[in-house]
Amino acid sequence: MTLRDGTPIWFELATADRPAATDFYARLVGWVIAESPAPDHRDYVLARAPDGERVAGIMSPPPPGAPGGWSLYLLTHDLEATLATALAAGGKVAFGPMDIPHVGRVAVLHDPQGIVVSLMQPEREEPGRPFKPEPGAIGHGVWIELATPAPEAAFAFYGALFGWTREGAMPMGEMGEYAFMGAGEARPGAIMSSALTGAPARWNVYFLVDDIDRAIDAAQAGGGTLIQGPDAIPGGDYSANILDPAGHQIGLVGPRP
Incomplete structure (x- = not known):
């Protein structure tokens, strides 16, 4: 099933102490956390829910000038078109668009009130769903x-x-x-x-x-x-x-x- 634009598609934590964060969230949410298998994604770990699906990433250190913390990525099937709409509606592009190998194309946006949200146009839609508002979807x-x-x-x-x-x-x-x-x-x-x-x-x-x-x-x-x-x-x-x-x-x- 094709997901609708605006669906939360990824969650990401940028923090100064990745090992400490990994231990904390594994105990908190019940995630199994391991390094990304992609060789060009070093310093990035992936969190899996108890059902085995990937739900979040943890990286360190935060990008230059960024305060760190959790980022929300929303799905778009046409990143450039969504950014054009955002700019016309008073938003500002803070970062990107940028291609991430094996992931897709991403950008970071400030809405008209200055609140940060990230956008992702994935290379492909995988069967896993980080966002799963269903009973029993522990860790999602x-x-x-x-x-x-x-x-x-x-x-x-x-x-x-x-x-x-x-x-x-x-x-x-x-x-x-x-x-x-x-x-x-x-x-x-x-x-x-x-x-x-x-x-x-x-x-x-x-x-x-x-x-x-x-x-x-x-x-x-x-x-x-x-x-x-x-x-x-x-x-x-x-x-x-x-x-x-x-x-x-x-x-x-x-x-x-």
Whole structure:
């Protein structure tokens, strides 16, 4: 099945201490992490979910001038056309386009509010799916979330790029609305106000874990910090956000067995 443009297609952590990050996330999410088999991808390790599928990469050090942290890659089948649309809608190209052997063509974009998001036109669509919002997809990305000072402007911008529209919302009182985004049957995540919630203006990714309390305990035992949750969410699971030992934020979703 051909994936729709805008589908999260890869997750990547740039951090100063790759071995420490590898150990931390293996314990946190249950990933099996090993060096990339590609000889020209040295200093890059690949994380596999318990089902064996590749879900994320970890690299060090961060690119020059980059603060490090998690990057979200969204799918496009025509990178140049998507970048042209982004520029016309007020975005800016921060890096690329660049060809990565055995991977595809990538670019890093600043949306009109200055929030970073990466784009990828893959060489081919593999059967594995790093983003798999399904029950039981332990270790996969299952939700993405944009905190932005201008939610309606974000809907306009990403709608121009990927056809996303507002698909309902959950009121959060004085913190505004948690507005769901989607196109067709795809519902990858939500947009909220960073100004009202106080959340950092950024994209955040949530990975599914087998036990939210176990994962939080593992994060804290490994030097991480719990900054939100665990909070009950629709469907019976719980969400949490942690900072890893280097201060990079990641989201977790999981049950209380």
